[in-house]
Amino acid sequence: MADHTGDRARQPKVDTSSIKTTTLMSFVIFALFLVAVLWGLFNSFINTYYARARTQEVIRTANALETQFIQDRDSFDTYAVQTAGTNGIYIRIDVSDSRLIYDGTRTVKDTGAFANDIARIRSKLESSPLESVTETRSSTGNNSRLVYAAYIRSGSDSDIMYIIAPLYPDEVTFRILRSMLIYISLIVVLVSFFLAYALSRRLSAPIENLTESAKELSQGNYNVKFDGAGFTETKELARALNKASYEMEKTDFYQREILANVSHDLKTPLTMIRSYAEKIIDISGDNPEKRNSDLGVIIQETERLNRMVTDMLSVSNLQSNNVEMHMETFDLVEAAEDVYESFRVLASSEDFEIQFHPCKSAWIVGDRSRIMQVMTNFVSNAVKYSGDNKFVDIRLNKGNRKVAFHCIDHGIGIPSDEISHVWDKYYRTSANHERDIEGTGLGLSIVKGLLNLHNARYGVESEEGKGSDFWFEMETVRKPNVKNDKSKAASADTEGSDGKED
Ligand code: ADP
Numbered sequence: 266m267a268d269h270t271g272d273r274a275r276q277p278k279v280d281t282s283s284i285k286t287t288t289l290m291s292f293v294i295f296a297l298f299l300v301a302v303l304w305g306l307f308n309s310f311i312n313t314y315y316a317r318a319r320t321q322e323v324i325r326t327a328n329a330l331e332t333q334f335i336q337d338r339d340s341f342d343t344y345a346v347q348t349a350g351t352n353g354i355y356i357r358i359d360v361s362d363s364r365l366i367y368d369g370t371r372t373v374k375d376t377g378a379f380a381n382d383i384a385r386i387r388s389k390l391e392s393s394p395l396e397s398v399t400e401t402r403s404s405t406g407n408n409s410r411l412v413y414a415a416y417i418r419s420g421s422d423s424d425i426m427y428i429i430a431p432l433y434p435d436e437v438t439f440r441i442l443r444s445m446l447i448y449i450s451l452i453v454v455l456v457s458f459f460l461a462y463a464l465s466r467r468l469s470a471p472i473e474n475l476t477e478s479a480k481e482l483s484q485g486n487y488n489v490k491f492d493g494a495g496f497t498e499t500k501e502l503a504r505a506l507n508k509a510s511y512e513m514e515k516t517d518f519y520q521r522e523i524l525a526n527v528s529h530d531l532k533t534p535l536t537m538i539r540s541y542a543e544k545i546i547d548i549s550g551d552n553p554e555k556r557n558s559d560l561g562v563i564i565q566e567t568e569r570l571n572r573m574v575t576d577m578l579s580v581s582n583l584q585s586n587n588v589e590m591h592m593e594t595f596d597l598v599e600a601a602e603d604v605y606e607s608f609r610v611l612a613s614s615e616d617f618e619i620q621f622h623p624c625k626s627a628w629i630v631g632d633r634s635r636i637m638q639v640m641t642n643f644v645s646n647a648v649k650y651s652g653d654n655k656f657v658d659i660r661l662n663k664g665n666r667k668v669a670f671h672c673i674d675h676g677i678g679i680p681s682d683e684i685s686h687v688w689d690k691y692y693r694t695s696a697n698h699e700r701d702i703e704g705t706g707l708g709l710s711i712v713k714g715l716l717n718l719h720n721a722r723y724g725v726e727s728e729e730g731k732g733s734d735f736w737f738e739m740e741t742v743r744k745p746n747v748k749n750d751k752s753k754a755a756s757a758d759t760e761g762s763d764g765k766e767d
Contacts, residue, residue: 285465292461300450355429386414471499487514519691534566576707583714604640627668643672643735651676675732688713
């Protein structure tokens with residue numbers, strides 16, 4: 266892997282749009298926001314919250330005191346002193362014959378403390394249908410207090426318990442709470458900073474990995490493997506990039522192959538043309554018979570060149586969707602017969618046997634000349650790759666509203682691991698290299714493009730050394746009636762039918 270530490274060292278500024286910085290900043294901002302909210306809540310709600318919690322606590326305490334008072338009068342004093350102490354409250358119980366007062370440290374004498382508060386709450390209790398009442402009394406500063414009064418169900422109606430509880434935390438409690446909040450804030454900020462740092466590193470690591478690999482790929486190293494370990498998304502990206510790199514490698518390989526093949530294939534006819542032209546100048550120029558024969562070779566080689574260039578143009582047009590189609594309804598069997606006829610001449614001259622097994626007429630919608638090009642390609646390949654067994658069988662099968670064209674040879678066949686590639690442009694099987702059979706590897710990719718434009722199904726069954734069956738299948742349509750036939754409109758009435766097709 267390339268060392269990019271130098272690059273990093275040279276980057277003086279923080280990259281604010283990087284994943285690392287963004288995650289870090291987001292977390293820190295979030296943490297600060299959280300702390301601000303915490304402090305805001307603390308300052309604005311602590312008093313209200315404290316008052317509410319205190320009220321509930323006082324009511325609970327009162328209930329416990331009442332139970333104790335009724336059930337165990339002997340140990341009540343100790344219990345009440347303790348309760349007053351731990352809760353920081355003032356307790357007064359008026360029973361018929363006495364008044365008990367507890368302030369937290371001991372049982373105290375009645376000094377008339379909180380007399381006003383108690384008088385008020387007593388009248389409130391007496392005028393209320395409830396068993397207990399509370400009231401908040403406030404004086405200057407933070408001296409607000411909760412005043413509570415309740416009847417004690419001890420037998421006498423006039424037994425009442427009063428509790429006075431300060432409603433706000435004292436300064437010490439406030440300070441403790443505040444310092445606790447400072448610690449919490451610090452912990453929140455620190456923890457989120459470390460979390461953010463760890464997360465940002467985890468997030469950016471696979472992306473940095475992928476970037477490094479992409480840099481290597483861009484330098485032509487197709488062996489590089491993309492590793493997006495860590496997250497589903499980066500794994501997915503790595504898989505897509507690995508596929509892309511594999512495809513790039515394949516394309517690159519084929520392009521190099523085709524360059525080698527095409528240069529070789531172009532060179533052969535060019536050499537021939539040049540040497541025959543020289544021959545005409547030097548030797549046969551004055552001899553009309555020899556000269557015509559040499560010119561014939563030149564024309565033949567020029568045609569070969571022309572075919573190759575036409576193939577290349579077709580591929581490029583198909584690739585850019587720049588193909589004009591002349592759709593019409595025509596009989597595939599008739600078109601196939603035309604193809605067969607054109608090869609029959611060759612068959613007789615080159616000791617070939619070509620058989621034709623047609624079916625009844627099968628009308629299809631398509632570009633007749635392009636479909637003929639497809640069939641011609643299949644048959645010429647069958648002839649080209651037939652090896653020593655010079656027998657080719659052209660078959661048409663019809664049924665189920667479909668017609669299939671088969672071109673079967675018993676030639677060299679295609680190795681099973683190469684079958685899927687024969688439709689790729691520039692692909693030529695390994696057997697070609699051994700046998701030095703002329704070709705560009707473009708024919709079948711043109712066929713594939715044309716058949717796709719016709720929405721046809723197509724394929725090949727082949728076995729190495731035994732031969733191949735290249736086929737395509739299209740939907741049949743009704744035979745056009747005579748009037749329509751003249752216009753040859755592409756009436757894509759795909760509703761095949763019962764005998765009427767014929
Ligand atoms: P070309 O024949 O110009 O090489 P094609 O695209 O027509 O290109 O074919 C691609 C490859 O598929 C051929 O190079 C050949 O290896 C293989 N191929 C095509 N037809 C046959 C066949 N009938 N038998 C064996 N191999 C075939």
